[in-house]
Amino acid sequence: GENVEQHPSTLSVQEGDSAVIKCTYSDSASNYFPWYKQELGKGPQLIIDIRSNVGEKKDQRIAVTLNKTAKHFSLHITETQPEDSAVYFCAASGAGGGADGLTFGKGTHLIIQP
Amino acid sequence: ETGVTQTPRHLVMGMTNKKSLKCEQHLGHNAMYWYKQSAKKPLELMFVYSLEERVENNSVPSRFSPECPNSSHLFLHLHTLQPEDSALYLCASSHRTSGRGGAYEQYFGPGTRLTVT
Numbered sequence: 001g002e003n004v005e006q007h008p009s010t011l012s013v014q015e016g017d018s019a020v021i022k023c024t025y026s027d028s029a030s031n032y033f034p035w036y037k038q039e040l041g042k043g044p045q046l047i048i049d050i051r052s053n054v055g056e057k058k059d060q061r062i063a064v065t066l067n068k069t070a071k072h073f074s075l076h077i078t079e080t081q082p083e084d085s086a087v088y089f090c091a092a093s094g095a096g097g098g099a100d101g102l103t104f105g106k107g108t109h110l111i112i113q114p
Numbered sequence: 115e116t117g118v119t120q121t122p123r124h125l126v127m128g129m130t131n132k133k134s135l136k137c138e139q140h141l142g143h144n145a146m147y148w149y150k151q152s153a154k155k156p157l158e159l160m161f162v163y164s165l166e167e168r169v170e171n172n173s174v175p176s177r178f179s180p181e182c183p184n185s186s187h188l189f190l191h192l193h194t195l196q197p198e199d200s201a202l203y204l205c206a207s208s209h210r211t212s213g214r215g216g217a218y219e220q221y222f223g224p225g226t227r228l229t230v231t
Contacts, residue, residue, distance in 0.1 A: 004156070034219065043118075043204055043222035044157070089157065101147060101159035101170055102220060 002027040004092050006105025014113050019080055021108045023090035024072040030092040033073045034102070035064060038087045047088075048075070077110075085112045117141045118223035120205050126229045127195065135190040135226045137205030145210035146188040147220065148180060151202040163188060164210050195230045202227050 003026040013019045025033075031052040036044035050057045050064045050073065057064050063076040077084055087109050091102040118139045127133050139146065148160040162170035163182040177199075179191040188205055206220040 036222075041224075043120075043224045046219055046221065049219060091157075101162050101172070102157075103159070104157040106154075106156045 002030055002092055002103040004090060004103050004105045006090050006108060008108060009106065010109045010111070012111040012113055013080055015080055015082060017080055019075075019077045019084070019110055021075045021088055021090070021110070022072060023074070023092075023105050024070075025092040025103075026071065027092070028068075028071060032093045033064070033066060034091050034093075035062075035075050036089045036091065038089065038107075044089060080110075080112050082112050082114060085110060117221050118205060118207055120203075120223040120226050122226060123224065124227045124229075126231060127192070128231055129195060129197075131195075132191070132193040134192065135203055135205075135228075137188040137190075137223055139186055139188075139205075139207035139221075139223075141207055141221060143207040143209050143221075144185050145208050145218075146182060146185075147206040147208075148188065148190055149204040149206065149222075151204055151225070153201075157204065161190075192228075195228075197230050200228055200230045 004023055006023045011019055034049035035047050037047045038044045048059050048062050048064050050066050052068055055066055061078045066073040087107045089107045090105045093102045121136045145164045147162050150158045150160055159172050160174045161180045166182050177194050181189040202225040204225045205223045208218040208220040210218055
């Protein structure tokens with residue numbers, strides 16, 4: 001089955017700086033890669049996603065890149081703000097022969113220092 | 115936040131109790147999911163329902179029993195749980211077509227924090 005590795009587990013950046021979180025996946029048939037943000041006491045919130053026919057996608061301060069050959073994808077957050085502090089999860093899906101359950105990474109605790 | 119609701123938000127139960135978790139989605143989706151989130155571990159997929167039929171059971175012990183009476187509601191029936199089952203149980207929903215149509219965006223509820231004593 002699919003295996004998703006995520007790094008780093010904790011990331012501390014100064015407010016206004018950029019943050020980058022990286023993930024690798026094992027199943028070359030995976031074709032959908034979402035990113036979720038989870039705040040304390042809440043469920044994961046979808047913030048951006050990318051499909052395997054696209055190399056990069058942007059939404060305001062957030063961007064995701066995908067390298068299918070290397071089987072890795074990354075989340076980029078620019079001009080970080082205190083409200084960006086949360087746990088971020090990457091996931092992969094689409095290779096299960098019709099089952100669309102997501103395989104998640106272990107998460108990155110992003111801390112924005114004021 | 116109100117697209118997928120879960121009740122109760124917190125639950126404490128003994129190992130001999132029977133309880134149920136409820137999930138309801140108001141997004142017009144036709145697939146629903148149960149995930150388990152434990153400390154220090156990735157979210158784990160438990161069950162997938164598509165068009166009210168179970169399409170995936172990810173090697174979950176039989177003490178967890180899902181039920182999907184219609185496309186808007188999903189239950190997780192719990193009985194004779196173990197302390198290691200304490201976790202955050204998350205429900206999600208999405209659109210889904212049959213066959214290998216590719217994955218759709220999944221939207222999560224706030225979860226039920228379960229503690230087994």
